[in-house]
Amino acid sequence: MGRASGRVLATKGSASRSASWGWGPAVRGEPMNQQCLVGWGPAVPGELTNRRSAMVNPSGLTHVYVGAAARIPGALGGIFRQTVGSDHWELLGKGLPERADVQAIIIHPTDPNVIFAGSQDGPYRSRDRGASWEKLPFPDSGLEVWSILIHPRDPQTMYLGTSPVAVYRSDNGGDSWRKLPGVNSPGRVKMGFPCRVTRLAIDPTYPDEIYAGLEVDGVLRSRDRGETWEDVGHDLVKLAERPHLKSRIASDTENEGMLDSHALTVSSAQPGTVFLAVRMGLFRSADRGKTWEDMEIGRFSPLTYARDVQVSPHDSRTLVAALSPAARSKDGSLYRSDDLGQTWRRIDHGIKAESTMMAVSLHPRDPDQVYSVARQGQVFGTRDGGRSWKEWRLPEKVQDIYAVACG
Template identity: 30%
Template sequence: MSKNYSICVGATGFGGGVWHSPDGGENWTRIRDPFPLGSQVRAMAVYPDDPSRILAGADNGIYRSEDKGASWGKLWSPMDGVPIWSIAIDPEDTETIFVGIKPAALFRSRDDGQSWTKLSVQMAQECHIGPPMVTMLMVDPKDHRTVWAGVEVDGVYRSLDGGDTWTHVEGGVHPDIHGMAISPGEPNRVIASTPREIYATTDMGESWESVVTTDQFVLPYSRGIAVKPGDPNVIFSGVGDTAIGGAGAIQRSRDAGQTWETRPLPVEPNSNIWQFATHPADPDFVLASSLMGELYSTSDAGDSWVKVKREFTEVGAVVWVPN
């Protein structure tokens, strides 16, 4: 693994909080101040215009680093004491930040986190797993007024006016949204990962097609999903045997989801591959995390993978930035 990256891992459980590596995973520091002991960090986002700046969302508020994760400060917000599950930063106006919480609701700041407004979108507050949570937020890089929210379990929401108003995308996609990604093109292709199937839409969510049913994968339970920066045909899918389970794998498609291959990992993951981290500074460098604390990396866009020596408790979020 190259040492020219800084990595931040958001963890939950006893070893929760933020862990920071300034050298590509060789050495790690647990950030204690200002995170309370046992902080549950499930969301992170890198500023599109400045990789030194990173946001982290926990069950006790939202935090920001100005030095690639080496130190952090807490922002005032109305989300204190509420579990944050997702963060998105507007790529065109990076003072605009969106935050998704559990129970499912959305907040927006238009002044870089100095003040916040709860958005007027009515999401489900109960489902068969308890309170739903906003598992994914995305701002369209080509049209920053288009914002997407994925809810587990309440489906997909879409805003066409920068978050002022929202539409619940009805039908065509399973409502248990685990992950989402945007594959840039003409038009854009929005991809949604659900427990047993991956869906895509090219008409802003008006209709969806099945990209793949995961019984075609080596393991059936789909979770994390990511598109390689700069190459919309390359898609990574993280899978496992069950939601928690004891096995995981990485699937890769190089033809926009028409065919998939299982990429060999150096050791068998101990649980579902929960998420991926990419950055346009190096499209070939990708991080993948298992739910139960393992971290894998590739420097060749998924051809080969190595396991980072350090293991964590449950991993809720992971990002990397160039040094």
């Protein structure tokens, strides 16, 4: 039995003081994103296959979706939805598991009515902005879905990452899936939970190249649409030899912190360059993962535990990162770079995260809208380009937020 759909949860929203930061223009020769690219990926010419694919949103409404897990006894998981302009959250449940652990949410790039979610029971799809859900046919059972990616040029092609480690591809918009060969965890770190694919990313300039971030085992790369894979985490292990980059919590190796991959992304402004968020900070590879360098986020932020990093869909030189002290903490913040990570500044002024900042979502059509989530139930957002921020709280039983999407 699924939960009743559309239960309204009243929440308190609090406006915060001003903090001005508008998005800059797109890089020269790169049009502003008018096609609502997947999630908040970079905009490049030819992202979609034809003009007919341009975003159509007749209602003009924006919704914010938050995914949470219920792994702690008594906790509340599932998918929460808010319509922009309202302070109410709905707990969506029609068609979802009774107890849903939702680690991934993504909105279709050309039809915002269609949403995909990754759960402990496989992938789900909604065709009505979350009011109802259908479980998608999936070849294997017992897998948690941790990441979902839609191809930037062909939205019929999708990729999905799981725990234990595996990657699946759909060539028909999620109607069927095939497990891709050769996706294996290198086995460098043994944790108390199975290794998982926490993020998938495509290089928009070389769209056959896919990267998979593993928690906890580094990064994998495919150069042929996922048919073959290789380990590109060797240099992360070398970096872990530096004293300040050693970290061990639940394994027998001090490589653990550098291989604790949470998010990765690629910008069209710097083809072949991968940006990676791990426990020890933000890192960059300018050679498709062969070597990695520390972006030294500690020069700009007292918080260095990196949980998310995203490229702005409105300016491919702009990155936004979610930073905190640790996986379980009482603080968190958002930082922005306008120069592909050379410098950073805090942008979420006037609000206070009371737990780890887990994820950020940049609106694909409206550069003034940015949303982020803290692990234990706080949702933050700006709808005026950062001049003011607002906080909404989900019910107290929400203790493990993993995902946020808007569109």
